[in-house]
Amino acid sequence: xxxxxxxxxxxxxxxxxxxxxxxxxxxxxxxxxxxxxxxxxxxxxxxxxxxxxxxxxxxxxxxxxxxxxxxxxxxxxxxxxxxxxxxxxxxxxxxxxxxxxxxxxxxxxxxxxxxxxxxxxxxxxxxxxxxxxxxxxxxxxxxxxxxxxxxxxxxxxxxxxxxxxxxxxxxxxxxxxxxxxxxxxxxxxx
Numbered sequence: 001x002x003x004x005x006x007x008x009x010x011x012x013x014x015x016x017x018x019x020x021x022x023x024x025x026x027x028x029x030x031x032x033x034x035x036x037x038x039x040x041x042x043x044x045x046x047x048x049x050x051x052x053x054x055x056x057x058x059x060x061x062x063x064x065x066x067x068x069x070x071x072x073x074x075x076x077x078x079x080x081x082x083x084x085x086x087x088x089x090x091x092x093x094x095x096x097x098x099x100x101x102x103x104x105x106x107x108x109x110x111x112x113x114x115x116x117x118x119x120x121x122x123x124x125x126x127x128x129x130x131x132x133x134x135x136x137x138x139x140x141x142x143x144x145x146x147x148x149x150x151x152x153x154x155x156x157x158x159x160x161x162x163x164x165x166x167x168x169x170x171x172x173x174x175x176x177x178x179x180x181x182x183x184x185x186x187x188x189x190x
Contacts (some may be wrong), residue, residue, distance in 0.1 A: 025044060049160045053167060057156055057175065060099040065179040067095035068152045072181035075111075075141050078188025085109060085139040106137055106155030106174065108134055113142025118150040120182050130171030145147045148184040 039180035071091050074080045083091070088111060093104035100107075114120040132153055142148045155174040158164040164173045 012040060041074065053158065056099075056159070057167075057177075060154075060156060061177045061179075062094075062097050063096055064092075064152060064154055064177055067092050068150060068172070068181055070180035072148075072150045073182060075150070076183045076185055078186060081141065081188075081190070083111075083139060083141060084147070088139050096154075100154065103152070106156075106157075108132060108137065108153040109139060110151040110153075111136075111139045111141055112139040113140060113146045113148050115147070115151065117147055117182060121149060122169050123149065125153075125176075125178065127176075132170070132176060142185060144185050144188045147182070147184050149180065152179045153177065 010137045071080075071088070074091075080091075088109050089104065091109050092109065093100070093107060096104060096107075126135075132155070154177040155170060155172070156177045157174050158167045165174055
């Protein structure tokens with residue numbers, strides 16, 4: 001079309017317009033990008049926020065599992081023998097500080113000794129009326145050679161408002177993170 005003069009180019013455009021009554025409409029792209037963007041931005045945003053929310057939640061879950069393992073190892077080897085609930089929460093919370101709010105609100109712990117590993121395995125997580133049922137939770141580590149189980153729960157807040165309904169497992173718009181370690185203490189000096 002570089003060899004055509006101005007009048008020839010106008011006549012070709014006129015002829016194309018006369019051949020197909022909707023041709024100009026089909027070729028007109030003004031505003032189509034805005035319409036396509038409007039149609040795609042919502043699903044794209046939902047996908048991006050779901051990926052971010054899930055990734056951050058998964059990372060926090062892994063940090064909590066590692067903290068639980070670290071603290072359980074100290075009980076297993078006899079480095080820690082006596083502890084109350086607040087001290088246990090502090091031990092776990094200081095290892096989770098990079099991903100949770102200061103003071104770890106929503107952290108719940110359960111540390112008990114059992115006669116057998118089967119007894120420990122029979123412990124269930126109970127959700128009552130959309131909240132964790134902590135009935136029977138205590139912090140009583142066993143003596144040397146005892147079988148113990150440490151369960152740690154954290155009520156993780158779902159950060160994205162429109163994701164809260166689909167991701168939250170508790171009534172207050174939070175999801176329950178959970179870590180558990182079961183072990184037999186080493187023969188340390190009681």
